[in-house]
Amino acid sequence: MHSHLYKISTKSTQTIQIFKPISSTCPQSWLDDVKTEVSNVQIVSLLDVKNLKREVGIPKEIQSCNTSFLNDYVFEGNVPSLAIKDFFKNIPKDAIGLALPAYENEKEEKTVFVIFENKTYKEFGKYK
DSSP states (O other), X not given: OOGGGOOGGGOXXXXXXXXXXXXXXXXXXXXXXXXXXXXEEEEEEEXXXXXXXXXXXXXXXXXXXXXXXXXXXXXXXXOOHHHHHHHHHSOOTTEEEEEOOGGGTTOSSEEEEEEETTSOEEEEEEEO
């Protein structure tokens, strides 16, 4: 159980690293959402984030624009901060992180998926 290592509700001094393609920008609304929970946000622009996604083990079907790392876990796409908070409260067994696929970005209620070490995934929850 890693929950004692991370308290997102107390505005952690942890750093979230966001890797994004040079050709795109992260939505400011999502960055603002993340900054309410994590004080240090580091954005790294890469020519190609596809290799990173493949190395980490993010299934193609649920990939999105950016890939972020926080406390050795991966967060693919614009995962809502509430979903990240929920994840750290009760980390599923063998989980490597969460994903908000690109096709969910425009929906009012977004489906977030949990990603497992064996590169499978399942629904984690719905967030507005």
